[in-house]
Amino acid sequence: xxxxxxxxxxxxxxxxxxxxxxxxxxxxxxxxxxxxxxxxxxxxxxxxxxxxxxxxxxxxxxxxxxxxxxxxxxxxxxxxxxxxxxxxxxxxxxxxxxxxxxxxxxxxxxxxxxx
Amino acid sequence: xxxxxxxxxxxxxxxxxxxxxxxxxxxxxxxxxxxxxxxxxxxxxxxxxxxxxxxxxxxxxxxxxxxxxxxxxxxxxxxxxxxxxxxxxxxxxxxxxxxxxxxxxxxxxxxxx
Numbered sequence: 001x002x003x004x005x006x007x008x009x010x011x012x013x014x015x016x017x018x019x020x021x022x023x024x025x026x027x028x029x030x031x032x033x034x035x036x037x038x039x040x041x042x043x044x045x046x047x048x049x050x051x052x053x054x055x056x057x058x059x060x061x062x063x064x065x066x067x068x069x070x071x072x073x074x075x076x077x078x079x080x081x082x083x084x085x086x087x088x089x090x091x092x093x094x095x096x097x098x099x100x101x102x103x104x105x106x107x108x109x110x111x112x113x114x115x
Numbered sequence: 116x117x118x119x120x121x122x123x124x125x126x127x128x129x130x131x132x133x134x135x136x137x138x139x140x141x142x143x144x145x146x147x148x149x150x151x152x153x154x155x156x157x158x159x160x161x162x163x164x165x166x167x168x169x170x171x172x173x174x175x176x177x178x179x180x181x182x183x184x185x186x187x188x189x190x191x192x193x194x195x196x197x198x199x200x201x202x203x204x205x206x207x208x209x210x211x212x213x214x215x216x217x218x219x220x221x222x223x224x225x226x227x228x
Binding site for chain 1: 119121124146147149156157158159160161164204208210213214215216217218219220221
């Protein structure tokens, strides 16, 4: 039972390059999220999805795109990487239970450096 | 605009002492306040959570105190242990928003033996 798996774990990019971060969950969760973690700023929501084929913007969506073609996968794309996008990226997922909050389950992060 | 403010940024406590981390929120529509614990190199994991209809929730050595009128809540770790050394995040959420969490800035706790 892997939970939430993020690929890759580390990556170094040059400014202007593009890349895709992959998140996969095996818990049949409806909701999935992408956060970035920066020192002194906590975790900030980039984009999220409430179901297959749906996505929505979070607090800091600029410069990122996402897709959820399959329920178990949530992809985060950087079309033209900028140094300001150097961060640790976390994916999370949770159940959807009408009227009840559910815990989010996090992956172990992708450490991305943009030179 | 930081909707959830957390303090202190870092905290050093002696083994056996009490660790206290504070959070304040702005939006009165929030109805769920979890705390997440994160160890180095790992993702955050849910530690304990509270709803605004109760003033306190205790799970083992961890207690959340909630003050609705002041829009503040805090995490108390009793008998702190070196294994509690981690980064702690408070968060807030409201129903009907896709389960989105608004996180505080985080507190790095170090428990000295």
